[in-house]
Amino acid sequence: MTITDSRPRTATTPDIRVVRRRLGPGRRIPYAFWIGPLLLLAVWSAGSATGLISPAILTAPWDVVVAFGEQWTDHDLLGNILSSLNRAALGLGFGIAVGGVLAVVSGLSRIGESLIDGPIQIKRSVPTLALIPLFIAWFGIGQEMKIVTIALISLVPIYVHTHNGLRSIDGKYAELAETIDIGRAEFVRHIVLPGALPGFLLGMRFAVTSSLLGLVVVEQYNATAGIGHMITLAEQYGQTDVIVVGLVIYGVFGYCADSAVRLVGRRVLAWRRTLED
Amino acid sequence: MAPDTRGLIAAPAVRVRDLHRSFSADGGVLNGLDLDIAGGEFVALIGRSGTGKSTLLRALAGLDRDVAGHGEIEVPANVSVVFQDSRLLPWRRILDNVVLGLRGPDAAERGRQALAEVGLEGRERAWPFELSGGEQQRASLARSLVREPQLLLADEPFGALDALTRIRMHALLRKLCEAHKPAVLLVTHDVDEAIVLADRVIVLDAGVVHADVRTDRPRAELRSFLLKKLGVREELGVR
Ligand SMILES: Nc1ncnc2c1ncn2[C@@H]1O[C@H](COP(=O)(O)OP(=O)(O)OP(=O)(O)O)[C@@H](O)[C@H]1O
Ligand SMILES: [Mg+2]
Numbered sequence: 001m002t003i004t005d006s007r008p009r010t011a012t013t014p015d016i017r018v019v020r021r022r023l024g025p026g027r028r029i030p031y032a033f034w035i036g037p038l039l040l041l042a043v044w045s046a047g048s049a050t051g052l053i054s055p056a057i058l059t060a061p062w063d064v065v066v067a068f069g070e071q072w073t074d075h076d077l078l079g080n081i082l083s084s085l086n087r088a089a090l091g092l093g094f095g096i097a098v099g100g101v102l103a104v105v106s107g108l109s110r111i112g113e114s115l116i117d118g119p120i121q122i123k124r125s126v127p128t129l130a131l132i133p134l135f136i137a138w139f140g141i142g143q144e145m146k147i148v149t150i151a152l153i154s155l156v157p158i159y160v161h162t163h164n165g166l167r168s169i170d171g172k173y174a175e176l177a178e179t180i181d182i183g184r185a186e187f188v189r190h191i192v193l194p195g196a197l198p199g200f201l202l203g204m205r206f207a208v209t210s211s212l213l214g215l216v217v218v219e220q221y222n223a224t225a226g227i228g229h230m231i232t233l234a235e236q237y238g239q240t241d242v243i244v245v246g247l248v249i250y251g252v253f254g255y256c257a258d259s260a261v262r263l264v265g266r267r268v269l270a271w272r273r274t275l276e277d
Numbered sequence: 278m279a280p281d282t283r284g285l286i287a288a289p290a291v292r293v294r295d296l297h298r299s300f301s302a303d304g305g306v307l308n309g310l311d312l313d314i315a316g317g318e319f320v321a322l323i324g325r326s327g328t329g330k331s332t333l334l335r336a337l338a339g340l341d342r343d344v345a346g347h348g349e350i351e352v353p354a355n356v357s358v359v360f361q362d363s364r365l366l367p368w369r370r371i372l373d374n375v376v377l378g379l380r381g382p383d384a385a386e387r388g389r390q391a392l393a394e395v396g397l398e399g400r401e402r403a404w405p406f407e408l409s410g411g412e413q414q415r416a417s418l419a420r421s422l423v424r425e426p427q428l429l430l431a432d433e434p435f436g437a438l439d440a441l442t443r444i445r446m447h448a449l450l451r452k453l454c455e456a457h458k459p460a461v462l463l464v465t466h467d468v469d470e471a472i473v474l475a476d477r478v479i480v481l482d483a484g485v486v487h488a489d490v491r492t493d494r495p496r497a498e499l500r501s502f503l504l505k506k507l508g509v510r511e512e513l514g515v516r
Contacts, residue, residue: 172360172362172364173364175340176358176360176364176366177378178339178340179338179340179356179357179358180357180377180378180420180424181378182377182378186377186378190366190369190377190378191366194366194368195368197368270404271367271368271369271404271405271406272367272368272406273406
């Protein structure tokens with residue numbers, strides 16, 4: 001037994017207690033959120049400053065900042081960002097809605113499952129990006145094709161994780177619901193949806209990153225605005241610093257979105273006590 | 278689904294005739310069981326582990342869809358079950374758990390009253406994990422009582438509680454049953470619990486009612502009778 005109580009003790013309350021060594025990850029570190037990314041930035045800066053990372057391989061952070069400023073003032077960077085965000089959000093929104101509904105339908109009814117689950121599993125094994133030529137033929141090369149692709153790519157993780165979360169709800173709660181005579185709708189509202197929520201939120205984390213992945217690809221097709229468009233142009237002109245600006249922006253998008261999902265998760269899953277807390 | 282003739286009778290009472298249930302081809306768990314419970318009567322069901330107490334209870338609760346068997350079961354329309362685990366939905370606050378599925382504008386108020394009755398006023402907004410085991414079981418009792426059942430089925434509801442909490446829960450359950458007058462079928466492992474709580478004790482063995490006694494006899498005599506029926510020799514010193 002290890003005694004690990006290093007908290008300060010006041011003279012008035014001689015609090016002598018034995019506290020077990022913690023096996024979980026322990027208490028939250030303030031701003032833990034930023035530590036990893038900042039460390040990464042520090043390594044990058046140090047590498048560039050000492051010349052270990054030559055500009056030909058990776059532009060120095062300060063040059064990226066300069067390029068960012070140039071893009072912002074001269075090339076409507078804000079417009080590009082908004083245009084990309086708009087695309088990703090629309091695609092993601094459709095993907096979440098459709099994936100969530102399909103997961104609930106297929107999770108709750110055997111007929112639904114036999115109709116939906118198979119096609120989704122098939123879809124999973126066909127890379128969405130390989131479908132783009134087909135979508136271009138169907139939807140043209142405009143915004144529809146891009147949104148459909150992003151929706152499809154983010155639908156899959158939402159479906160898989162929500163379905164899995166729903167099916168792993170303990171059967172004893174369904175039994176309880178049967179003994180108190182509640183209807184289907186109430187069963188879904190009080191038991192199925194809250195029970196599947198942890199799965200859904202995990203699906204969200206994957207879906208957010210998938211939607212960005214989709215964004216990168218679709219924006220290379222005939223886009224007139226967007227970060228992908230900016231990167232494609234920069235590639236043609238050999239401006240590595242602008243490419244890095246684009247990459248950093250994608251990274252920031254992804255990181256913020258993921259953090260937002262986790263934050264929401266912590267609030268709506270307040271009923272759970274896990275190693276997370 | 279076991280092809281029972283399952284009728285809903287108006288008078289709050291249980292009538293079971295020739296009930297058979299089996300999980301495998303080579304032997305039944307319930308073999309032609311007969312049972313009657315009058316309205317407002319408190320019956321305790323004891324029996325060795327694996328004799329089919331839970332199986333009977335689940336049959337009465339209508340939760341044994343996938344079990345083979347047949348027989349005749351009549352139960353009141355309004356049946357409520359208290360499980361061994363409190364079975365509170367972890368993602369709903371205590372009050373929401375208690376009023377789950379209740380209709381009517383006064384549902385929340387009735388839920389609050391039921392919680393007060395089991396001594397949990399002020400804990401309406403707590404999450405289930407914030408309650409102790411006994412408090413959780415009390416909340417699940419409140420969830421059953423708020424539905425004003427004509428028949429309360431309880432499968433070892435105090436099995437997981439410590440001795441002291443059990444005694445408190447016994448008093449509470451007796452009080453609540455006297456106030457609300459449901460017919461009760463309580464499954465328990467504990468002969469003393471059965472004697473203290475019930476009007477009648479039934480011993481289940483080999484899938485039929487092996488003994489059926491009222492608890493108005495002297496306690497020591499009743500206890501040794503029931504232990505004998507359970508196949509426990511008293512000098513072995515079971516408590
Ligand atoms: N779902 C099931 N599938 C197969 N066999 C089962 C199932 N449920 C119960 N049984 C068997 O039926 C018999 C009676 O089980 P039951 O749960 O009714 O016993 P019990 O009297 O409640 O026992 P205990 O006091 O230990 O809870 C046991 O032999 C058990 O193995
Ligand atoms: Mg049992």
